C-alpha cells in the first residue's frame with residue numbers, strides 16, 4: 816500500500832504579507848541575500864500584479 820502524503824509548501828508567518836491595495840495575501844516570489852545577514856524578499860500580489868520588497872535582517 817502506498818501512502819501519498821501531501822505536503823503543501825508553507826511559508827513562515829514572517830513571509831506572509833498582504834497587499835496594501837487589495838488586501839490579498841501576497842506570494843513570496845524571490846529571496847535574495849546580500850551576504851551580510853540582510854535578506855530581501857520580493858512579494859507579488861496575484862490580484863494586482865504588483866510587487867513589494869521587504870527587507871529582513873537575520874537575528875544574530
Ligand SMILES: [Zn+2]
Nearest residue numbers: 834837860863
Ligand atoms: Zn493586490
